[in-house]
Amino acid sequence: MLTAPFEFRRASTVNEASDLLQQGTEVKLLAGGHSLLPLMKLRLAAPEMVVDISGIPELHGVSVHDGVVTVGAMTRHVEVAQNPVIQAEAPLLSKTAAVIGDVQVRNRGTIGGSLCHADSAADLPAAVLALDAQMVVSGPDGIRKIPASEFFVAPFVTALGAREVLMAVEVPAMPSDAASTYLKRPHPASGYPVIGVACWVGNGGTSVKMAITGIGSTAFRAVEAEAYLTEQGVNASSIGEAARLAAVHAPVEDDVTGYKRQLVNVYVSRALHQTMAGKD
Amino acid sequence: MPEVLTTVTMTVNGQSVTRSIEPRVLLVHFLREELGLTGTHVGCDTSQCGACTVLLDGEAVKSCTVLAVQAQGSAVTTIEGLEGTRLHPVQEGFWAKHGLQCGFCTPGAMMTAAYLLSQNPHPTEEEIREGLDGVVCRCTGYETIVRSVQQAAALMSEASETSGAEEVG
Ligand SMILES: Cc1cc2nc3c(=O)[nH]c(=O)nc-3n(C[C@H](O)[C@H](O)[C@H](O)COP(=O)(O)OP(=O)(O)OC[C@H]3O[C@@H](n4cnc5c(N)ncnc54)[C@H](O)[C@@H]3O)c2cc1C
Ligand code: FES
Ligand code: FES
Numbered sequence: 001m002l003t004a005p006f007e008f009r010r011a012s013t014v015n016e017a018s019d020l021l022q023q024g025t026e027v028k029l030l031a032g033g034h035s036l037l038p039l040m041k042l043r044l045a046a047p048e049m050v051v052d053i054s055g056i057p058e059l060h061g062v063s064v065h066d067g068v069v070t071v072g073a074m075t076r077h078v079e080v081a082q083n084p085v086i087q088a089e090a091p092l093l094s095k096t097a098a099v100i101g102d103v104q105v106r107n108r109g110t111i112g113g114s115l116c117h118a119d120s121a122a123d124l125p126a127a128v129l130a131l132d133a134q135m136v137v138s139g140p141d142g143i144r145k146i147p148a149s150e151f152f153v154a155p156f157v158t159a160l161g162a163r164e165v166l167m168a169v170e171v172p173a174m175p176s177d178a179a180s181t182y183l184k185r186p187h188p189a190s191g192y193p194v195i196g197v198a199c200w201v202g203n204g205g206t207s208v209k210m211a212i213t214g215i216g217s218t219a220f221r222a223v224e225a226e227a228y229l230t231e232q233g234v235n236a237s238s239i240g241e242a243a244r245l246a247a248v249h250a251p252v253e254d255d256v257t258g259y260k261r262q263l264v265n266v267y268v269s270r271a272l273h274q275t276m277a278g279k280d
Numbered sequence: 281m282p283e284v285l286t287t288v289t290m291t292v293n294g295q296s297v298t299r300s301i302e303p304r305v306l307l308v309h310f311l312r313e314e315l316g317l318t319g320t321h322v323g324c325d326t327s328q329c330g331a332c333t334v335l336l337d338g339e340a341v342k343s344c345t346v347l348a349v350q351a352q353g354s355a356v357t358t359i360e361g362l363e364g365t366r367l368h369p370v371q372e373g374f375w376a377k378h379g380l381q382c383g384f385c386t387p388g389a390m391m392t393a394a395y396l397l398s399q400n401p402h403p404t405e406e407e408i409r410e411g412l413d414g415v416v417c418r419c420t421g422y423e424t425i426v427r428s429v430q431q432a433a434a435l436m437s438e439a440s441e442t443s444g445a446e447e448v449g
Contacts, residue, residue: 052349
């Protein structure tokens with residue numbers, strides 16, 4: 001399948017990419033292309049101009065400073081999964097990237113592309129929400145940071161302005177005693193999560209964070225379950241009630257049979273048990 | 281919109297090639313139609329089946345989901361470039377263990393297997409299955425593919441033990 005014709009550009013700086021975005025409404029940035037190209041092949045997207053951002057040095061690299069891990073937007077899923085700095089400082093992010101799609105998809109897809117595409121079934125939104133990450137974006141008015149909790153607005157809609165480029169994701173390093181899990185039930189055909197639960201417990205059990213993707217219109221934090229577990233401590237008896245709370249408060253739609261809430265209940269419970277067992 | 285051609289240069293199976301193409305040409309079309317390398321197959325054309333898998337700078341990718349212009353300056357290896365002076369151990373493994381029936385998925389399965397073994401020369405059965413997750417085969421039920429990759433891994437470690445000479449991958 002061929003896409004509709006388009007003009008192809010390569011940006012070598014973030015400012016250049018941002019300038020090209022201002023040239024018209026039908027301009028699309030191209031990172032790994034593993035969401036954009038399938039859409040273009042189906043002609044669900046037909047941009048007039050495609051701007052390849054893969055060669056922009058500012059979008060590459062992983063570093064850690066003052067307890068914050070900075071992951072460049074062009075970092076591919078395989079690298080997020082295997083990078084020793086991310087594995088050491090924010091293992092939940094690595095574990096999530098490691099189960100995206102398949103090997104070939106992880107070799108091309110990028111963290112920036114996945115987050116900006118904002119598919120309601122994408123895996124990474126759960127991890128960045130549970131980790132309280134910040135999106136560092138650059139646009140005509142300079143650089144700003146958007147908390148993950150404000151970034152995912154609706155399916156395929158983010159808080160990114162039309163002329164903004166995601167530069168990097170800043171992830172606060174997890175406490176050294178943290179245990180974490182990303183538990184996903186992949187759809188048998190697409191591989192995307194039917195449900196994905198990202199959670200971590202640290203600081204002697206006083207920090208409990210959990211976010212759920214796939215099952216709602218956007219990924220969301222399970223705040224009631226988090227609060228309950230922070231108060232009660234995470235143990236065999238509190239996990240059951242926390243899972244029930246997560247299910248009751250989950251913002252799911254079209255759930256007449258209760259299947260989605262049941263999935264939330266079961267997967268939150270399993271994810272917490274796995275976390276406490278120190279498994280991944 | 282008028283078609284504007286773009287010049288792209290890449291190395292395919294060790295040879296440098298330059299062509300003027302429309303930017304919308306997919307890497308798989310470039311290989312098959314511009315270069316006549318029809319070993320790379322198009323199965324689904326929707327990024328699912330892995331029949332189109334090639335190595336792009338040594339990494340397994342689905343060439344139906346990469347624009348040829350994205351491979352500018354890169355090195356591409358297709359099934360035609362897998363064998364050197366003799367069959368690649370992955371090819372020998374598939375031959376010995378009947379890793380194919382109709383053969384349609386085989387170029388992609390072999391390239392994915394070659395990539396897996398380049399990253400992990402001694403994979404467990406589970407790691408082989410996980411590594412081949414992006415390959416769909418209608419015929420074999422995957423059992424013989426797994427055995428073929430195990431055979432290839434054994435051949436590769438034998439080769440590196442006896443000579444250490446032959447470069448594979
Ligand atoms: C077969 C298959 C299976 C998959 N399975 C899964 C799965 O299980 N789980 C999952 O989460 N995902 C899955 N994906 C999606 C995959 O993770 C994509 O790679 C990812 O969603 C998009 O990343 P990309 O780099 O390919 O982005 P692209 O496709 O290049 O871009 C996606 C969108 O984001 C915009 N964009 C990209 N980078 C930036 C930036 N830096 N700033 C601003 N905008 C930007 C683009 O303009 C475009 O609109 C799958 C994809 C395929 C093809
Ligand atoms: S043809 Fe490329 S994945 Fe099926
Ligand atoms: S051998 Fe027929 S599809 Fe795999």
